[in-house]
Amino acid sequence: MTPDSRKQLRKQLRTARRSLSRAAQQRASLQLVRRLSQSRLLLRSQHLAFYLAADGEIDPALLLAHCRRLRKTCYLPVLHRWPATGMGFQRLLPQQRWTRNRYGIREPLANRKLQVKPWRLDLVLMPLVGFDDAGNRLGMGGGFYDRTFAYRHRRQNWQKPVLLGLAHACQKTASLPVASWDVPVDGIVSDREQLLLRPGLQRS
Ligand SMILES: Nc1nc2c(c(=O)[nH]1)N(C=O)[C@@H](CNc1ccc(C(=O)N[C@@H](CCC(=O)O)C(=O)O)cc1)CN2
């Protein structure tokens, strides 16, 4: 797949998710809570990274609210200031102050003291633009998640964190090409299915 066709596919999948009705979005968000709130994966995780849905992404907000009620420590991605290309995960505060990143996505006002090393997290919910049955993923194209978790290339079987991609079922494609820098996810959950790819990640 050429960079151009990757770009085309990304555009097409982003349009598909943005075209979902509000009702379909709400149903999908509820499905996420149903699938994940009682899962061992969630129950066992104390430090969890979320995202604030944008651009028609499946919305984990209900799940985030659930986790905060359970007193789990929840984090959101914060982009390092341009031209830096890094991304941190910052702990959410009860009285959070907000800003917008360079793409217009709301994020916590940066405070490095509240950011953790990615390997300290137990579970990272990653927004996907596209995915296939093998667990290959297509993101927004910034490479932020790939760079943050690149350390996984150097050592197989990192226990932490579990990377769980979230997407609408309509974002599934036949097969995605893998780039050398792509960090595979350990599982993918959509409103219709859950693929657990890492051996040892248990169902239910
Ligand atoms: N909700 C959410 N938050 C997130 C991400 C995400 O995918 N979803 N990210 C995941 O990485 C990071 C932000 N990454 C992003 C990367 C590209 C674009 C984007 O809209 N790119 C433009 C091109 C802009 C340009 O070239 O300057 C585009 O595709 O139109 C948005 C977010 C951190 N926060």
Ligand SMILES: Nc1ncnc2c1ncn2[C@@H]1O[C@H](COP(=O)(O)OP(=O)(O)OP(=O)(O)O)[C@@H](O)[C@H]1O
């Ligand atoms: N480990 C890395 N080191 C340096 N650059 C990287 C790394 N990983 C990815 N990149 C760069 O990021 C760019 C975007 O990669 P890609 O198209 O795979 O994004 P993506 O997977 O859709 O985005 P994301 O990881 O944010 O979800 C690529 O041009 C690539 O060169």
